[in-house]
Amino acid sequence: MFDVLARIQELRESREWSVYKLAKLSGIPQSTIATWYQKNLYPPIDKIEILCNTFQISLHDFFSYEDFNGLSKDQKNLLTKWDQLSEKEKDAIYSIINLLLTSK
Numbered sequence: 001m002f003d004v005l006a007r008i009q010e011l012r013e014s015r016e017w018s019v020y021k022l023a024k025l026s027g028i029p030q031s032t033i034a035t036w037y038q039k040n041l042y043p044p045i046d047k048i049e050i051l052c053n054t055f056q057i058s059l060h061d062f063f064s065y066e067d068f069n070g071l072s073k074d075q076k077n078l079l080t081k082w083d084q085l086s087e088k089e090k091d092a093i094y095s096i097i098n099l100l101l102t103s104k
Helices: 004-014 019-026 030-038 045-055 059-063 073-080 087-102
Strands: none
Touching (some): 004 045, 004 059, 019 030, 019 045, 045 059, 045 087
């Protein structure tokens, strides 16, 4: 399974950012980020999108270092075209990803 927390840590450390700096830049409280790690909870997809914006990468780039095991061709295409999606399409994807992340 894709390790969202490890990916966040990898991106943060590659920029030499502390959790505090990530919190300040993203607007996500430091306590929230710390709770994700302490309780091994995956952040909701809307927070992952905020983090992606903070890291200045796309959602596709966030997940791209894995080869998208288990995703259909259509699902892969959606991730690569995230910025072109309507809010309704994004909401549908949020629901699917949150369901996948919480069923670990």
